[in-house]
Amino acid sequence: MVSTSIPSIQEKQRIIHLTEVSAVNYPESADYRYKCKLQVLGNDGKPLLQKDLLTRTQPSWLLDLKNKGDCRINMTLLSRKGDISQPWEEVGKVSFTTEEVLNGQRSKELEFAVNNWDAAPELKLQARLTQSTSEGTSSNLNILNNQSHKITKQYQRRVEDNQKNVEVEIPEAVELSSQEEVIVKDVFNKLRAFKELAMDLFFERLLLEMPELIDIYGDGIDGVRDYFYELFDCCIRELQPQSENIVKESLTGIPPEKGDEFDTVEDYAALFADVGMRPHHWIMARQVWMWMLPAIPYLEEFDKGELVPFAICSLSNSSK
Numbered sequence: 001m002v003s004t005s006i007p008s009i010q011e012k013q014r015i016i017h018l019t020e021v022s023a024v025n026y027p028e029s030a031d032y033r034y035k036c037k038l039q040v041l042g043n044d045g046k047p048l049l050q051k052d053l054l055t056r057t058q059p060s061w062l063l064d065l066k067n068k069g070d071c072r073i074n075m076t077l078l079s080r081k082g083d084i085s086q087p088w089e090e091v092g093k094v095s096f097t098t099e100e101v102l103n104g105q106r107s108k109e110l111e112f113a114v115n116n117w118d119a120a121p122e123l124k125l126q127a128r129l130t131q132s133t134s135e136g137t138s139s140n141l142n143i144l145n146n147q148s149h150k151i152t153k154q155y156q157r158r159v160e161d162n163q164k165n166v167e168v169e170i171p172e173a174v175e176l177s178s179q180e181e182v183i184v185k186d187v188f189n190k191l192r193a194f195k196e197l198a199m200d201l202f203f204e205r206l207l208l209e210m211p212e213l214i215d216i217y218g219d220g221i222d223g224v225r226d227y228f229y230e231l232f233d234c235c236i237r238e239l240q241p242q243s244e245n246i247v248k249e250s251l252t253g254i255p256p257e258k259g260d261e262f263d264t265v266e267d268y269a270a271l272f273a274d275v276g277m278r279p280h281h282w283i284m285a286r287q288v289w290m291w292m293l294p295a296i297p298y299l300e301e302f303d304k305g306e307l308v309p310f311a312i313c314s315l316s317n318s319s320k
Contacts (some may be wrong), residue, residue, distance in 0.1 A: 013133065016067045016098045020128040023059035023077055023092070027119050031081050034059035035088070039074040040067060054294065062205070062291040070099040075125055077114070091117040094125050102131055181239040188236045191296050199225045202292040211285050216276040224275075231268040232289075238265060 021036055034056050040049040048071065059077060077092040092114030102108050107130040114123045115213045176184065191198050203225040207213055217224050237244050260270055293299075 014067050014070070015132050016069070016071065016102075017130045017132070018065040018067075018127060019063065019074065019130060020126075021053065021061045021063065021075060022126045024124050025122040026059055026079075029081075030057065032119075033057060033080045035078050037074075037076040037078065038065070039076075040065070041072040041074070043070065045072075049165055054238060054290065056108055056290070060287060061105075062209070062287050066116065067098075069096060073098045073127075075127065077123075077125060079117075079119075091120070092123055092125055098129060098131075102129060106131060109114060133244060176239065178240075184239060185243075187293065188232070189300065190298050191293070194297060195229060198292060198296060199229050202288055203228065205291065206285060206288045209288060210281060213277075213281065220275075227268065227271065228285075230262065231265065231272075233260075234265050245281055 018038075021038070023034070026034070036053040038049070038051045038053065038061070039047060042048050048067065049065070051065075053063070072095065074095045075093065076090060078088040079091045080086050080088050094114070096110065096112075096114040101110055107128070110127040110129065112125045114125055115121060117123055214221065223259070262271065
């Protein structure tokens with residue numbers, strides 16, 4: 001007799017996902033920088049993870065933090081006014097258990113009032129949680145790094161009226177110093193060596209966050225990530241055009257040949273506008289881009305520590 005192994009109920013694990021952390025009602029001043037500290041504790045109170053999210057000019061982060069089973073999550077928001085010589089100040093801290101806040105629901109949008117910061121008395125911290133089931137014995141905690149997650153049919157749902165105008169506040173373009181431009185170019189050069197991996201990660205997360213783009217891109221969706229890469233490349237090259245006069249370059253097509261259909265950021269922006277992308281899509285693209293950048297191999301610690309949305313600052317104008 002041949003026996004077969006049937007997975008027991010214990011092998012089916014509840015996976016808790018923390019996919020977004022943000023703050024609302026923060027000061028409108030552009031002088032502030034924000035970062036967030038996350039701590040995950042097991043049911044026994046032992047720490048499973050401590051992670052600092054990237055410094056941002058707007059307190060909003062996309063991530064994919066996964067834990068097998070319920071846990072306690074502590075979120076601490078810090079702010080700094082001025083340059084890097086100024087100290088970080090703790091402006092808000094919340095703590096919750098996933099079992100209590102989900103309470104059997106598949107997903108939950110959380111909001112916590114924080115009233116101890118004089119600069120923003122109505123500040124609120126927000127988080128997005130989901131839960132799913134999975135078989136197997138994967139590690140207790142995973143942070144999505146350089147893995148590619150394919151978009152499946154469950155996300156390919158049609159969103160009605162996807163061409164409807166949505167009013168959004170377009171962030172102003174960031175003026176960069178020469179030193180900051182060099183840092184941006186250096187980060188992008190590191191990305192170029194892992195172009196396929198990085199752009200797959202960026203594009204699939206963008207579709208996950210805004211599934212209506214699947215319908216907007218239509219049959220040409222397979223080529224869209226290449227247009228995104230070319231747009232980003234064009235943005236970076238406009239930072240210091242005098243440095244693009246390269247005598248010899250081993251990478252094909254660099255510097256890019258001029259005279260074809262798309263030569264400028266405006267050309268690519270017009271292309272995406274014709275396809276159907278609107279300002280609120282570009283806002284999400286900015287967030288997903290910044291979420292993807294830390295996955296680039298060989299980034300230095302100072303690259304990650306002070307990385308702000310400089311790399312796509314030109315997209316502020318493209319999205320208008």
